Amino acid sequence: MLSAELKHRLSAIVGDKYYLDTPNELYAHSYDATPIFQAMPDAVLLPATAQEVSAILQLANEHGVPIVPRGSGTNLAGGCIPVDGGIVLNMTRFNRIHEIDSKNLTATLGPGVATAELHKAVEAEGLFYPPDPGSMRISTVGGNLAQCAGGMRGLKYGVTKDYIMGIEYVLPSGEILRSGGKNVKDVAGYDMTRLMVGSEGTLGVITEITVKLLPLPATKRTLVAYFHNLTDAARTVEQVIASRIIPATIEFLDQSTMKVVDDFAKLGLPLNMKSMLLIEQDGSEDQVVRDIAQIEEIAWLEGAADVQLARTFEDGAKLLAARRSALAALSRLRPTTILEDATVPRSRLAEMVEEVERVAEKYQLQICTFGHAGDGNLHPTCMTDERDQDEIHKVERAFEEIFHAAIRLGGTITGEHGVGMAKMDYLPLKVGEGGVELMKRIKAAFDPNNIMNPGKMFANSARRRVVVQQ
């Protein structure tokens, strides 16, 4: 609970209109896109300038009030849940693109700009911002930065961290700092820009972002290949890379995902197939034609049951839109949909998919797997019901096994969703207890009073979830 005086002072910073604390407003900021997690904040503030953020943080720091920064709340790891109450800092008023600098190939914008808005604005100038997380129509670039969001183009173009060149950010002390800028090369001190990327709101608040842009590729083409088994699909991915072709996108759908997507989007997919790959290449016309022809040949050679080239740009876009609808389609099946993102080096893809199938069988759960085959980033997705405590217990145990399998295969517990609350118990699996302790010391260097998004990323104790010990 905020005192009347604190409430008065906070409200004076942003103006009454942007200090929200009716039950409805608080409720609307009590959850994100992660099932099961929910907690009520004490207030929601919508600042509009770095100076306002600075004033809010100084007060909060002085009074030990938690600050939970958020954009559109599409987080899939519980990262936006105000688990200790306090202030949710809704950053969506920082929604202006300040500049598109085509000479230096950069854009400078507020963190509240929606990712798809940025795409649209830069593409109108013949430029390209590659990161395209599934949530891009509503998620913000600031949220993408905080989570280091990925997407379908990771294989060829990398992820959000590869496009953040500079930031303005506010420390809990209220200090407003800048890091990086428009320089391609800049080695003045530690790379604070990269440290803030993926820090999940636990270090400070981002108030301005400069991103790197590329020339927009001249054209793109899409191909779809169907397989009687997993191995042939995985070998096709391997052989494409072995042929020194890096497609923009290689997406994978298993049979159960295909069924659900087909039912949702009415594509007429061959549902007797065990898996499918959706491959897109972009670039110059001749390069794209040559690459797609070679990829088609490889797919046939590796045993594809069928390979189809999208005849038009629109046909290709339709196929990728169907893939993008996977989460929405799966969500219709049962009350609770848990989307995970265990990730492995791409050469271990088939093993990982088989592992997920084994675990689903063992616990008698419905787990569909789809994802970014080109970069080994899979989304095993479980359809369940959070009201069924027994089943949720099984789901937890199943994902625990899946994370352990990913680590065993040289992978990681999260490829693009982040740690948040959902995976903080598993962080030591990937980075070790020593790595977690080091990260906590870094957090303390930024945030000595632990007001920034507390209760995220780091488990409160070394104790694992009860389910682990069974």
Add this chain to the structure above:
Amino acid sequence: MLSAELKHRLSAIVGDKYYLDTPNELYAHSYDATPIFQAMPDAVLLPATAQEVSAILQLANEHGVPIVPRGSGTNLAGGCIPVDGGIVLNMTRFNRIHEIDSKNLTATLGPGVATAELHKAVEAEGLFYPPDPGSMRISTVGGNLAQCAGGMRGLKYGVTKDYIMGIEYVLPSGEILRSGGKNVKDVAGYDMTRLMVGSEGTLGVITEITVKLLPLPATKRTLVAYFHNLTDAARTVEQVIASRIIPATIEFLDQSTMKVVDDFAKLGLPLNMKSMLLIEQDGSEDQVVRDIAQIEEIAWLEGAADVQLARTFEDGAKLLAARRSALAALSRLRPTTILEDATVPRSRLAEMVEEVERVAEKYQLQICTFGHAGDGNLHPTCMTDERDQDEIHKVERAFEEIFHAAIRLGGTITGEHGVGMAKMDYLPLKVGEGGVELMKRIKAAFDPNNIMNPGKMFANSARRRVVVQQ
């Protein structure tokens, strides 16, 4: 001075053969490639395993002995100088390439592998490691990582940080940690990999590196353009980018550098010209032919006095080798050559070059400017004599002005050389006093006893050099 007992224990860790402390051996590790700076270590150790590094660091941490890690010592910012004595950790025995994984497009290697060796090994497999710092024939990948080394291909391919996927590193406590790996996407906790990149040996010791590889481009072509003035050259660079072409390399040489390089390499350059651009494009044959033709047209349109296409691959390589010889050529002129790397956003290139000329004129110094025009990373290089205290004083004041000008133009104090000792007084110019304080707190989180490369990156006091106040 190390006590006899400490010496005995350190020597037992690496073996007598790899514990060096004769005057010659100490002298050989008292300097790097930076003029003027020099200091003697107490001992030089050459460990061969992470376990040995761990044991050395534990002992040093316990006894407060400075540790200065180094590869080949090609540092240009005084980063390898054992300014407080202690132990130089020569990492060149970590010189094995453990694996080239063509399925996951990674290589895993020891930090002591020479950069050019890595190039050769991966290119033999049709793969490509783009970072190519000027020192690449002798510098090590570990040194490149510690400095976030750049090179000629930064414009299209980025720099060392864009290619480091995973590391094994040792903390001063002796803990051996791993970060990252072979996963294209990995957001488990803070990005410790990126934090170690460019940390200049101040946080820990790197003992293993996993780098990202690309397919080797099919071909490349080189073009050279000569200009009567700076503006036309700068506008050519701008128009190439505005045409949405990203060449692999755009190098710039001013008239005085052209003269010196021509005298050194006997190229028959037109020395009445004010500047030249060397542009290389790589990729598929048709793409390269098309890009180079368009670049040629742009150069003529923007007022080039002459444009020549290298007829053969060898001719192109010869031109770039000449550019690479610039530092060697300049070094012959006078006893001391100070190579700087003030960097600006590429659109400010002409202004920056003019600023350097103005400063050289003002202080009556010989400063040649060349560098990576495509990414705004310039190398104003001063030929001087360190025995002439008056002139060195003028050089310091001149570079101070150049750094201020770079910052004023939205640039940075160092694009690819690092802060080290040479630029620690200027770090606050770029990141602010608050930024420096935050970085120091991060250093303390890794290295509470300040044994890792002390006296680098952060000035001991907030006081600027005396020359600033004049």
